[in-house]
Amino acid sequence: MPAETKPPDGAAEMAATSRSRRPRGTIVLKPERCKGCGFCIAFCPPRVLAFSAGFNALGYHPPELIRPEGCTGCDLCGLYCPDFAIYGIMLKDSAAQLADAVRGEETA
Amino acid sequence: MKADPRGVLSGVHFLDGDQACAEGALAAGCRFAAGYPITPSTEIVERFAQRVPLLGGMFLQMEDELAASIAIQGAVWAGAKAFTVTSGPGFSLMMEHIGYAAMTETPCVIVDVQRGGPSTGLPTLPAQADMQQARWGSHGDYELIALAPNSPQECFDLTIEAFNLAERYRTPVLLMMDEIVGHMTERVEIPPAEQIELVPRRYTTKPPAEYQPFAPEADLVPAMVRAGQGYRFHITGLTHDERGYPTTSVAAHDRLVRRLVAKIRNHAAQLTRVEEHFLEDAEVIVLAYGITSRVALRAVQMARARGIAAGLLRPILIWPFLEARLRQLARRPGLSGILVAEINLGQIVREVERCVGAQVPVQLAGHAGGSVHHPQELFEAIVQMAHAVEIER
Amino acid sequence: MSTQQSLPPNPVETLLRTDRMPHIWCPGCGIGTTMNCFARALQQARLDLDKVVIVSGIGCTGRVAGYAHLDSFHTTHGRAIPFATGLKLANPELTVVVYSGDGDLIAIGGNHFIHAARRNVDLKVICVNNFIYGMTGGQVGPTTPATALTSTTPYGCPEQPFNLPHLAESAGAVYVARWTAYHVRQITHSMVEMFRKSGFCFLEILSPCPTLYQRRNRLGDGLEAMKYYKEASVTRHGAPTKEVALSFQGPIVVGKFVDVERPTYLELLNQQLARALEAQYTGCIEEHVRG
8 A cells, every 4th residue: 555644745835825715625535435545645636635544444544634724625536536435525615614514523 | 918909910821930930029019129140040030120110119130149139138128028039059149148037037038940950050950959958058047938839820829928928927938949840831820919918017016215126026026127217226147135236145146046946936837838639548658849749749640540549748838847747647557658759869858757757668759850750750669669569661 | 414414415426326335346446436437427417317227247347337326237248238239229218328348348248349339329338448357367358458467368468459449430439538547537528428429439448457457567556557547648639549559558548539420220220211111110119119
């Protein structure tokens, strides 16, 4: 398994620019389905995902959102994920808070 | 349900067995056929292709028999009644899809106009050597239904019967014709549509949320659906559970395969279709089917004329085998033996031996194909079995 | 739970038989990725999903039908296309998608593939090409690149593979595109185009088989394959299909190569019969036939 748990180069700058804003999107996870292929992490345009330290029941490290503020909700992770374990949603301002709550539930 | 009069060519006709089979399919409401040309079956689809466009249906000539035998199953799941026809080598190619139809409980009809084999064999000449292939040709355990007509009239009647049985039991049904029956021209009477009873497809009445594609009804046959109705059902040739989902559970496999077999076997008594001549006092029973039964009847009559109590037992429905009736006959005192006449080197005779065991001698009068028996040949075999009279040459 | 319900769901979820998850595909296999695209394309094309039928053959990609919450048929090996042909012709209202692998569609099913394309049967054929027989343990197939190692070419594949877009076009397909599992948005777009088009449409999707193809050829895991696809792919819409053959780890020409109009089999059949039979002809496979 690729051990690419750190955000790739350039991510820090992107994070800095987006930190001032509310997140435009977020991800929803079904961590129990993840098989750890890393597609979502490698091909996330703002590079906001990384492998988590924990294991799921299948023995894989599901991804986690390491920079929530950078997520655009573009759903490329959802398109790439061969295990239907993650997808992205765009947030309307009013929905951001709600999404935070949900994200907490889903990734817990 | 009565036949659609538009498909029924009511009246008296002079047809060969192949043409009569095509008319039977149309009368049965079949509006989709797929096939690949092969002698001596091709005339069936030639006639069907000419007639069916006028009845709102189609014939599709496929690239091979593999394609033909699965295209009809696609059409069935779209809601059509469908059949394919073939012979010898084509029948061999269709074996996998007979198994698929058995496993997925797809009602369909496959006609095999038997010719001499193995391999390309005798394309234009008759045989009855696909009879065990019909029963066991696809891999795995399964049951199906096979009928054997002995005249153009029966090619018409039994084709309708084949479609009806396919719907009734959700199973592939084989019509085991032979080259002579297929190419023999005789009087065929096609009744008025209102006298032709058809078995409608057993569609479920349950809503999608409650429907399970392979949950059987009381007679072990599950109700069906067709594509495009919102049931979102799954059909697979893999071992599946009642939902239709694949499973490798040994218990689920056992449950499924036992049910597929039992839904036919349990109804074997109702399925028996037989013609009997002079069996009341017969000391020699000739068992023959298809074209051979006609020669055998002549031989039986010749024997009777010479004072030998011969009788004819003709199974019209070959699979499942008429086991109960045969056992009953074999128990009769005074029976010297059963002579099985068939155009092969011993196929149905094995089934007869299995059924009657050591109770009564069983003998084969067979040959490798290319012609029918001569009545004299069967007569002599009867005489030999009866140990009765001098052979008059 | 109420908060979850107010979130937009994963588009693929409505297409999945969720009670069958997790699926059997290996980590890093691209078949699931293509299903995401399929789900989104079905939504974008606004198809009535009750009228969409998916037909698969046998193999890893053959399992797609079993996971898709549509009327779905897992048929015999190689015969998805003739099954789908019967289904489509007997009920032309249905959108019939054939979703299967390269071995199933092109080796054992190759004859059906070319003939359905020739007839221009209105089928949407999606071929996930992983260059190998996955389900049976990594044997050589009709798309295995020359020199590649497989379990039955342990010294390297001596054969020339099929160039699938060229084969499809030559046989008569009206729509031919190729993408890789990396090109998720393009795949989705091509699928939408196929759903909106009549006739024999063919989409080839190159996809990783990390367990067998990648590993035996020391090409890394699924992610490595995806990175190779990203780097090696060149988009050339309209490229002559003759020029898009693949080689072992060579450049990959992707894009939409063919998008032409040609009457479908059913249109031609109807025309021909109407011409020959005139008023006697009332159309093929009328509603009453479908019971």
